[in-house]
Amino acid sequence: MLHSVETRSVSPVFVGRAGELSVLTGALGLASAARAGAPQALLVGGEAGVGKTRLIEELIAEASRGGAVVIVGGCVEIGAEGLPFAPFSTALRALERLLPGELAAAAEGHEEELARLLPELGPRPRGDHSRYDEQDMARLFELTVRLLERISAERTVVLVLEDIHWADASTRHLLSYIFRTLRRGRLVAIATYRSDDVHRRHPLRPFLAETERLRTVQRVELTRFTRGEVHRQLAGILGAEPEAALVDRVFDRSDGNAFFVEELARIMAEGNVCGLSDSLRDILLVRVEALSEDAQRIARILAEGGSTVEYGLLLAVARLPEDDLIEALRAAVGANILLASADGDGYRFRHSLAREAVSDDLLPGERSRINRRYAEVLEADPSLVREDERTTRLASYWYHAGVPAKALPAVLRASVEARLRHAYAEQLRLLERAMELWDAVPDETRAGLRPLDYAEAYPACGCDPGTTPLRFLDLMAEATVAGRLSSERERALKITKRGQRLAADERDPLRAAWFSVERSRLVSALGRGDGWAELAQAQELVRGLPPSAVHAEVLAEAAGWRRLHAPGPDTLETAERAVEYARMVGAEEIELRARFVLGVLMVDAGDHDAGLAEMRAVRDRVVARGLPTLIGRVHATLPTVLEAVGRSQEAVEVMTEGIDLTHHYGLLDSEAWILGNLAESYYTLGRWDEALAAAERGLRIGPSPKPRGFATLQLAALGLARGDTEGAARLLTAARDHFGPNDPMPQSSLPMAAIAIGVAVGQGRVESARAEFRRVAEQGFPPGTQRYAWPLLRAAAALEADARGLPSADEGRARALDLIRKTAGSFAATVPVWIAHERWVRAELLRAESRDTAADWAEADEAFEGAVFPYERAAVRVRLAQALLPEDRDRAAELLRCAAGTARRLGARPLADETALLAQSARLSLTDGAPTAPTAAPGPAFGLTPREEDVLRLVAAGRSNRQIAQSLYISPKTASVHVSNILAKLSVSGRGEAAALAHRLRLFPSADDQVPA
Known part of the structure; x- marks a missing residue:
């Protein structure tokens, strides 16, 4: 039968993928139907030969029939490395053929930068050997996203990237960036990969894991065909109904793999049925x-x-x-x-x-011979391949030809090309290959290589790149930077360790110090430590040496580290020396960074106006010069300093500008930090819904753990203030995971401690809350951490005041109050916001001892009048109203109405409940109408029955279910049911939390009073 039927290699019938095709066409429909565009992202996986290409072909046909523009790029496998951005270059080249005018308009003004992906747009920049910038690649990514958004604004565009299991790291990073940040345009972005090739250590695996947490990315997994689907495929290939025995044999041999079915059908059609391996x-x-x-x-x-x-x-x-x-x-x-x-x-x-x-x-000799021919031909006539592929392919051919003397210069030239395209991961692989070839190359060949031609990291290393030959240390330094910029930190760390040892052997302390600074950055980024040991070593290496860029860099990094982790008097001096040395050697970027640190330290030391002026001057200079790394840093840090001294509105203005700039330069990490800071300032200003949106966006876009941790911390604080104690506890755990255990910075550890106290209080775990404060207080508060210390002290003092009368909390109260007072006395309240917190803490301590008066709370309220802290002021006013009730009910009612309005607007449920309960117990109206009728306090607020009120009184007194049953003459089982109902109505998770709530809201005059006999 096989000989009598005309056969085809590919079945004309599309078999078995109706569900998968429906997902793809559904995404196409969503993108096309939205007026402003609803970008869709999909990953299509499956083993080799399972039918991914055929599925994509069907989608392309459907999209083309609907008038969509389809551009396809495939990942290129050349030796051990792919061409940087190869699939994007191919896809954009197709776009240029299809829509030349639209592409030119979308790229207008950024042709030089985008030429790194599509050389046809214009000449690519050849690089700046005077400096290197961590954010160049991010800038290219942001411009690419904007280009795609503009192209797809008026028409549907389908972008297909095939075989991303071969993708170079830069392509993976760009695709990840697109998936995370694309928000506009009628774009459908699809990437395919071989799932059977993605082993445990495959470089695509982290990318796939990252997309798992992106709700915007759909996954489509293709499985092998069933026997029935193989039957239909064979019928299409053969053009006739196949015999059952043939179907069985092909299914058994192919195991349902579509490509193998085609190959077997073709082979058998040609008569080669027997003896097939x-x-x-x-x-x-x-x-x-x-x-x-x-x-x-x-x-x-x-x-x-x-x-x-x-x-x-x-x-x-x-x-x-x-x-x-x-x-x-x-x-x-x-x-x-x-x-x-x-x-x-x-x-x-x-x-x-x-x-x-x-x-x-x-055969081995055959492979090297073919590669040598490719290399010789391409070297003789470079025009045979496209310019953007020429250097990389020539390097690969010479390497696989096994000619080190030719391969080393070619590989180094390819590494430069990769760097100029911001393909740092490919640059790292090529430099590692160059290091592998180094010893196999004759000395005279190496002597002709110059750092100026192949590297740009070296001016900071203290060498003369124009006259000295390229050294192995130069390759290692360049590979270190490439590894850090490409997030290949493990590989970069190994290189820095080796480079530092080699520099020490060659008695080159500047190089050794440079590698030590790089190690500090990598160790910190990997969570292996805080990086101080490496910085201390770098300082020892440059001690006594004349000023240099490396020396200034070491001092600037050391000052920046100490500002964050352990500020002290010598930190200011270190920053000043860094500024001085950087000026002496003309290293302006290092000088600007050191000046910025110096400005922060001046503010911390109390010289607020001068310090802020210095920080603003640096900000203006880095924006004017267009230095992306410093732009991100200054717009993340300046607002936190403004927030610390109570200038929240100014901080928001700086951050609004910073978000625009970091978005413009594609600085996702910096943008995520700024969004976390913005959430903090919005919280302060009482713009809680905006705070929630900013923190959630920061958490979503942040590629690194720490900015995600800071955004999570803001969400936890907001959740706690809105009454979601359990949610705040989960978020606090997540924030700790993001920050890790090896880099405890006060700006994260102290707010986490304050939230931990709040969570423990909300759950009725008084002793756990005390232990948390005791732990932090015993560790001490570094200078400059007042802004984080005062809210922590207030949380601890409020805990003791709210727990007054709770039997389980009596023991240890005096010791806890002494520790809070002692700690508070070590801080100088020098700005209005700190003065307001200091007065609040003092009033809470007096309340914990039943010694607070209306004058104490009025003083705190007056202090908050000059600061924009609506939530904090509302909380203080509730306490002031409570203290005023015996003597001025009208003023108390006015204060409670103001506090209730603020609590409702913010969604601060615990504060709203406390305000309502206090008003009810005092028979005051929270509206301008008549006073409320006298009622039992807890019932109306929480829907408790009189019997449940009785049970709650006993729960607050620390009684067990059996004791409650004995007191109320009911069964223990009935008591248990009442307790369960109470917990549900109070929206608390346990008896301790219910007791704490009862005491905090003053539901009963005393936990032990008025207990039924």
Whole structure:
């Protein structure tokens, strides 16, 4: 039957993927239907040959029928590394062919930067050897997102990136950035990958894990065909109904893999039914070996050239007469082994599995010989390949040809190209390859290499890149920076350790200190420590040496570290020396960074106006110069300093500008930090819904743990203030996980402690709350941490005041109050907001001892009048109203109405409940109407029955269910039911939390009073 039926390699019938295709077309419909655009992101995974390409082809056909613009880019596998941004370059090149005018308009003003992805847009910048910038790649990513948004604003665009299991790291980072940040446009972004290739240590695995937490990305996993689907596929290929025995045999041999079904059907159609090996490799090679000698030779050459090989390059490498080459290609294409490339300029294997099988079948000498031919031909005529691929492919060919003297310069040139495209991960791999080749290259070859040609990190290392030969240390320094910028921190850390040892052996203290600073950054980023040991070592290495850029860098980093972790008198001096040294050697960026740290330290020391003026001057300079790294830093830090001294509205204005700038430069980490700070200032200003939105966005876009941790911390504080104690507890745990245990900075550890106290109080765990404050107080509060210390002290003092009368809290109260007073006495309240908190703490301490008066609370209220703290002032006014009730009920009622209005507007449920209960117990109205009728306090507020009120009184007194049953003459089971109902009505999780709530809200005059006999 097989011989009598015309066969096709590909079934004309689309088999078995209706559900998966429905997901893709659904995403296409969502993107197309939205008026302003609703971008869609999808990941399509499946093993090699399972049918991913066919599924995408069906979607492309559907999209094209609907008028969508479809652009496709495939990841290129060349040796051990891919071409930087290859699929994006291919896709944008297709876009230029389809929509040249629209692409030019969308890229207008940014052609030079976007030319790193698409050289046709204009000449790419050749780099600046005077400095390197961590945020260049982020800037390129942001411009790419904006380009896609503009192109897809008026039409549906489908962007397909195939085979991202081969993607270079820069492509993965860009795709991740697009998935996280694309918010506008009618764009459908689809990436496909081989799931069976993604082993535990595959570089794509972290990318896939990251997309799991993105709600905006859909995952589509293709499984193998069932027997019925194989039957339908064979019927389409054969053009007739297949015999059951044939279906069984093909299904058993292919195991439902669509590509293997095609190959087996073709082989069996050609009569090769018997003796067929079960191995995948042999199945794939059978049809290649059936070709003519010339066609097989072309297949072997093509397999080593890359995913696609240009016709002119293939002609030169094959050394065949052109007519013979064409005949060989015609035979391979006719056998459906090769295909012409989409642009018609070259050839590729129809399926990458076949190319891999042919490549793996080459003999070692044969492989190096083919690669050497490619390298020689390309070196002789570089025009045979595109300019943006030329350098990388030549480096790969020479490397696999096994000619180190040729490979090393080629690999170094390719590393420069990768750096200029901000493809730092590819730069790192190439530099690692250069280090591997270093010892195999003759001395005279290495002597001709100069740092100026191959590196840009070295001016900071203290060497002269123009006259000295390139050294192995130079490669290591450049690889260190590339590793840090590409987030390949583990590899970079290993290089820094080795580089530091080598610099020490060569008695080069400046280089050793430079590597030590890099180690400090990496150790901190990896959560292996706080980085101080490495900075201390760097300071020892430069001690006594003349001023240099490295020396200034060390001092600036040390001052910045101490400001965050352990500020003290010597920190200011270190910052001043860093500024002085940087000016002496003309290192302006280091000088600006040191000046900014100096400004912060001046504010911490009490010189607020001068310190803020210095910080603003630095901010203006870095914005004028367009220094992205410092732009992110100053706009994240200046607002926190303004917030610390009570200038919250000014802080918001700075952050609004900062978000625009960091978004413009694509600085996601900096933007996430600023959003966390913005949430904090919005909280202060009483703009809680805006605070929630800012914190949630910071958590969503932050690529690094610490900014995500800070955003989570703001969400926890907001949740606690709104009465979600359990949610705040979960968020607090998440924040601790983000920050990690090895870098305890006061600006995160102290707010976390304050929230931990609030959570413990809300859950009725008084002793746990006390232990948390005691732990922090015993560790001490570094200078400059008043802004974090005062809210913590207030939480601890309020705890003691609210727990007054709670029997389980009596023991240890005097000791706790003494510790709070002693700690508070060590702080100088020098700005209005700190003075207000100090008076609040003092009033709470007096309340804990039943010694507070209306005058104490009036003083605190007056202090908050000059600060914009609506929630804090409302809380103080509730206490003031309570103290005024015996002597001035009208004023108390006015204060409670103001507090209730603030609590309702903010959604601060605990404060609203406390205000309502106090008003009810005092028979005061929270509106302008008549006073409320006298009622039992807790019932109306929480819907408690009289019997439940009795039970709650006993719960607050610390009685067990059995004791409650005995007191009320009910069964223990009935008492348990009442307790469960009370917990539900109070929205608390346990008896301790219910008791704490009862005492805090003064539901009963005393926990032990009025208990029924």
